[in-house]
Amino acid sequence: MTPPGPDEPDNNADRAEETDAERVSAAEGVEKSGSADSVEKSGSAESVEKSGSAESVEDTTHARYGDSGPRLSPALIATLVTIPVMVIVGFIVFAALRPGNSDSTPVDSYAAESSTPAECPKFLAALPQTFEGYGNKTISGTQASWPASKDGDPVIVRCGVSRPAELSPTSNLQVVNPVQWFITDSIEGSGQAFICVDHRPYVALWVPVNAGNGPITDVSAAIERTLPRGPLDFG
Template sequence: MALVVTAVVLPLVVVLLVLTRVLGGDDATDGPAGDAVADVDGAPVPGRADLPPLPVQVPPVTPEADAACPALMAELPLELAGEQSRPVQSDSPFAYAWGEPPVVLVCGVERPAALEPTSPLIQISGVNWLVDTTDPERIMWTAVDRPVYLQVTVSADTDSAPVTALGPVINDTLPLQPIDTGD
């Protein structure tokens, strides 16, 4: 009997935890879904940094992103490389951020123009990344071996800890696929 109760209750608890994490709890703000930083009583939402919403530029959501990104977004950690998640303002539900200076993840970005057959890629935690260091203030890591391109932007003085920490989540939610180098 206890086994049956556990088999029924445990999945319900997991679903509730995931929904709470994705939806951010009760929303007392007027911002887009997921931007809540306070509950109905004005208390901070647990696990979120007390930082203002971060504006994030995103490309239009594609059918591919709609199909692939929700699984990833549902599994993103509230803490990444020692930084708490923070609210974002974007035209896509597939943007997420942590800390200050921010680490920003956008799922479903456009194919990087710099991705060619000879592009140097860095594999970290089973994910192949194209690294763009042309901007002196930030580094853009783009995962190029998944059904959608995933971009993580960090300040120029940040090491690979955020992409290293995201590797297992990416591997668990976005299937590996051959890299399209445009050849």
């Protein structure tokens, strides 16, 4: 092979330079490709890691609450149940203790004579049929009662009760039309109980609060008309 002259281009050198340039370019391409693969793999790894974290959170949530969502603690459930129960119980107690809402009055517990006095039927029949704010009279045995038109105790009269043991010469007596009454019970917000002590047999009267003077005035008039007078017995 004849070497090139001084003025001829050296094609071999040019080809060698081209080959070297191609090698460098190929190497750079490989390097860039590797970097891209690395980035892609890194991105995939991060995606997998994030996906795994999401699945882990989801699994933890499902394991804690199940399919029905978050659950209330037993203590909270007990509190939510107890509060309404306490409110209901408190309302029942309030209603039971409210004045004028009881099923009995003090005169219901007073002792009575061993036998029914003969004067009682006539006396009970002479009592008014009604009082203002109360219903019609009902007689049961030796007792007459008038139910309240609204919530509250009835007016009650009992004939033939025993002499009040607390009656003494110093007792304060109420004189009404012109019967003498001894106050045996006085309940604030509920009413007063009386026993007529100057006629026989003894008569007990329960006057609810806000009933006014009508019941004791009319009952006193019936006592004066139908029952005999008797001395004050201080025991």
